[in-house]
Amino acid sequence: MSADEPLAVDGWLTQAAAQLTPEQHHFNRLLFAAFGTALLPEATTIAFATYLDELAAQPVEPFHNRLTQAIASLAPTPIWAEAAPLLSDPQALQQQIVDHLRTLWNGLLAGEWQRHTYTLTGMTHTINELVFSQPRWQALNPFAALRFLLQTEPTDEQLAQLAGVRRIVLVWSPHLLAYCNRFGSGDTLWVVRKFDPQMMRRDPLSRAEVLGPISALADETRLRILEWLTEQGEQRAQELIAQLESSQGNVSRHLKQLVGAGFVRERRAGDANKRYELNEAGLRRLFFLLRQLLSNQNAQSVSQQRQTERELHQVRATTSPLLHGLLDARGRITRWSSKLKDQQAMMEYVLDKFAVERSYSEKEINELLRQWYLDDDFVLLRRSMVDAGLLKRTKDGARYWREG
Amino acid sequence: MPDFTLTPPPIPTVQVRAELEPLRAQLLSLGP
Numbered sequence: 545m546s547a548d549e550p551l552a553v554d555g556w557l558t559q560a561a562a563q564l565t566p567e568q569h570h571f572n573r574l575l576f577a578a579f580g581t582a583l584l585p586e587a588t589t590i591a592f593a594t595y596l597d598e599l600a601a602q603p604v605e606p607f608h609n610r611l612t613q614a615i616a617s618l619a620p621t622p623i624w625a626e627a628a629p630l631l632s633d634p635q636a637l638q639q640q641i642v643d644h645l646r647t648l649w650n651g652l653l654a655g656e657w658q659r660h661t662y663t664l665t666g667m668t669h670t671i672n673e674l675v676f677s678q679p680r681w682q683a684l685n686p687f688a689a690l691r692f693l694l695q696t697e698p699t700d701e702q703l704a705q706l707a708g709v710r711r712i713v714l715v716w717s718p719h720l721l722a723y724c725n726r727f728g729s730g731d732t733l734w735v736v737r738k739f740d741p742q743m744m745r746r747d748p749l750s751r752a753e754v755l756g757p758i759s760a761l762a763d764e765t766r767l768r769i770l771e772w773l774t775e776q777g778e779q780r781a782q783e784l785i786a787q788l789e790s791s792q793g794n795v796s797r798h799l800k801q802l803v804g805a806g807f808v809r810e811r812r813a814g815d816a817n818k819r820y821e822l823n824e825a826g827l828r829r830l831f832f833l834l835r836q837l838l839s840n841q842n843a844q845s846v847s848q849q850r851q852t853e854r855e856l857h858q859v860r861a862t863t864s865p866l867l868h869g870l871l872d873a874r875g876r877i878t879r880w881s882s883k884l885k886d887q888q889a890m891m892e893y894v895l896d897k898f899a900v901e902r903s904y905s906e907k908e909i910n911e912l913l914r915q916w917y918l919d920d921d922f923v924l925l926r927r928s929m930v931d932a933g934l935l936k937r938t939k940d941g942a943r944y945w946r947e948g
Numbered sequence: 949m950p951d952f953t954l955t956p957p958p959i960p961t962v963q964v965r966a967e968l969e970p971l972r973a974q975l976l977s978l979g980p
Contacts, residue, residue, distance in 0.1 A: 551976065551979055553977075557977060572978070572979075576978070576979040580979060583975060584972070584975065585971060585975075587971075588969045588970075588971040588972045589969075589971070590971060591971075592970070592971060592974050592975075595971055595975075645978065648978050649974075649978070653974060653977060653978060657970065657974060661970065664968060664970070665968055667966075668966045668967065668968045671966045672965060672966050676964050676965055676966065681964055684961060684962060684964060685961060685962070686961075686962040689962050689964050693964070709962055710962060710963065711962065711963045711964075711965075712962055712963070712964045712965075713964075713965060713966070713967050713969070714964065714965070714966040714967070715966070715967060715968075715969045715972055715973050716966065716968075716973070717973035717976065717977060718977075719973075719976075719977040720973070720976055720977065723976065727972075734969075734972065736972065736973055736976055
């Protein structure tokens, strides 16, 4: 919804757009480029037909104000020049917008969305359970998060949108390839994008990961505790001890295991008593892990992992043992090490990738470093190599070459 | 030698969730 930057879209949408009459196409471009930001609804959970009804029923004046505000933020482009006069008849404009959106929705998009809704619901659930519930996603730096969600290096414009963001919401779309926008919110960035299976990839599940939670369940008393919590809701430890007719030590040992496996949540109320309740997310996670373990996909990634291990073995056979923990299967250094010996080995390893008697521009040298060094801070590596005398450079830093 | 005295500023953290927001995505689909 930006005047100068068309969205990157899926082929279906391009074909659908080609079915519009030239007039419809023109008005659509004008509508979204000039007034797009005014069209976004407050609530995003209502059905599209309801949204259109609400848009039609809006009093003319506030709607007109929002359109005026939207267009006020535009530079005086040809689009602005064409859109501005439409505001002189607010009622007709509102009618035209609603009619236009309704035609597009009924004629093109409604059926298409029906086809996708089921899949999108499942995928939304899946990525939350499988990816975003992992500990490393609990508090991630926004740059890494955005890079992952876009599945590519963010552009400067996209990075600029990260300022002050505390929450990123991923919204699956069957049509938009990758798009992010604040939509005027205080601290939320929405990333709307088409599903990429790459995003779901993770290391294959091991049996041990599933055995942990299963053995936490495989006990008469612990199952009784879960049944009781399901029936009674939150309970104090004393209530559970009384119900189970067991010793305090025994019950708290079982509770500790259930909490550790994520099936029960523990909280301390105002008094010293701990309270316990069932954690349904923990159960869902176990079902999910089980299905994942017993899927073809997992079997495939296990065999892929074996392949990677073979490659890693080959890489290690030809490199210094100091680097073994630092290299990936393609022989790339994955991170910086704080040990000086490792750093020396790492710098010599990378230096070997440089041609002797060739001078590199800063851009070339950065590309070469990024090819063999995956940590974001490749500048640290470059500086260290210069400081260690392995790389020489001109005073202005424009040219680099390897010594000897 | 590399300079280890520089401590990078703390990086703010962010919460990431997927949400089903068909309306937002539908409207954006109409955009192009």
